[in-house]
Amino acid sequence: MKDILDMAIMVIDDDEDTLFLVKNILNGAGFQNIITISSGKKAIKALKEVKVDMILLDIEMPNMNGYEVCKAIKTLPDLGDIPIMFFSGKHDKKTLLKCFRAGGFAFMAKPFTAAEMIKNMKAYLTLNYDCIVFQQA
Numbered sequence: 844m845k846d847i848l849d850m851a852i853m854v855i856d857d858d859e860d861t862l863f864l865v866k867n868i869l870n871g872a873g874f875q876n877i878i879t880i881s882s883g884k885k886a887i888k889a890l891k892e893v894k895v896d897m898i899l900l901d902i903e904m905p906n907m908n909g910y911e912v913c914k915a916i917k918t919l920p921d922l923g924d925i926p927i928m929f930f931s932g933k934h935d936k937k938t939l940l941k942c943f944r945a946g947g948f949a950f951m952a953k954p955f956t957a958a959e960m961i962k963n964m965k966a967y968l969t970l971n972y973d974c975i976v977f978q979q980a
Contacts, residue, residue, distance in 0.1 A: 883912035
């Protein structure tokens with residue numbers, strides 16, 4: 844069994860403030876292996892060299908949006924099963940459908956709270972992996 848806190852989480856967003864915030868939230872909850880990437884193209888390149896257990900992916904990014912990134916990841920050998928959770932300030936029905944059609948398994952609306960992010964991470968990682976659920980103090 845794998846402990847959730849040992850899992851590698853990649854966060855992909857073009858906004859440096861969001862990357863900083865998400866990394867701090869996850870580190871504060873005990874996650875130690877957080878990889879932050881500022882573009883879809885960089886993320887796809889990095890995924891060929893590093894193994895991750897889950898991806899948090901923003902939708903609105905220049906050059907390659909989150910839908911395109913997700914579809915590209917899902918076609919890569921040995922990477923198609925990585926769970927991808929989208930997050931965005933847009934959360935209408937059309938956006939949600941596009942996320943799931945692109946291959947995402949979950950969605951979290953911005954702005955989100957630290958507690959909401961940790962709750963979602965725990966739930967989705969526990970559902971998708973044979974994990975030991977960590978306890979918050």
